[in-house]
Amino acid sequence: MSPTPPRTNQARTRRILLVVAAVLIDREGQILVAQRPEGKSYAGWWEFPGGKVERDESPERALVRELGEELGIEALEEDLEPFTFISTDCGSFHLLMPVYLLQHWEGTPTSRENQTLAWIRPEALGGLQLLKPDLPLVPRLEAYFQRFSP
Numbered sequence: 001m002s003p004t005p006p007r008t009n010q011a012r013t014r015r016i017l018l019v020v021a022a023v024l025i026d027r028e029g030q031i032l033v034a035q036r037p038e039g040k041s042y043a044g045w046w047e048f049p050g051g052k053v054e055r056d057e058s059p060e061r062a063l064v065r066e067l068g069e070e071l072g073i074e075a076l077e078e079d080l081e082p083f084t085f086i087s088t089d090c091g092s093f094h095l096l097m098p099v100y101l102l103q104h105w106e107g108t109p110t111s112r113e114n115q116t117l118a119w120i121r122p123e124a125l126g127g128l129q130l131l132k133p134d135l136p137l138v139p140r141l142e143a144y145f146q147r148f149s150p
């Protein structure tokens with residue numbers, strides 16, 4: 001019988017892609033999800049608003065910019081509440097994605113980039129076809145919202 005090989009961390013590290021995402025929470029405790037439009041990779045899959053951090057941009061600055069571009073809302077960096085992060089191998093790159101909660105903003109979120117928007121109850125998240133890297137967010141968000149339910 002051959003011995004169990006030692007556990008190692010030798011997988012090759014890929015280029016890190018820094019992406020930021022926001023979980024917008026409305027007054028009824030619903031969260032905003034966006035469906036990627038035709039013509040993009042993973043069209044039809046659901047994700048959270050956000051996008052890539054550009055060179056010389058802070059994650060918070062990038063997220064405020066993306067929320068303006070994608071949803072037409074104005075958010076303040078100080079209202080972005082760090083929630084968790086995703087760090088996962090996506091094949092050609094390694095995704096590092098800080099995720100923030102946001103409960104205050106100016107304006108009404110509107111689709112500016114052909115994405116379909118939906119406000120959903122946190123319990124409904126698990127029924128969506130979310131981008132695979134986002135799946136660990138489902139139990140974390142469920143646990144977060146359970147803390148506030150009676």
Ligand SMILES: Nc1nc2c([nH]c(=O)n2[C@@H]2O[C@H](COP(=O)(O)OP(=O)(O)OP(=O)(O)O)[C@@H](O)[C@H]2O)c(=O)[nH]1
Binds near residue numbers: 019050095
């Ligand atoms: N905005 C956002 N991006 C996510 C999430 N989860 C996740 O894996 N991503 C990945 O992070 C990257 C975000 O890039 P992006 O939003 O600026 O670009 P994109 O995919 O719309 O355009 P692209 O096809 O040119 O990369 C994509 O590779 C996307 O698949 C998420 O919840 N929100």
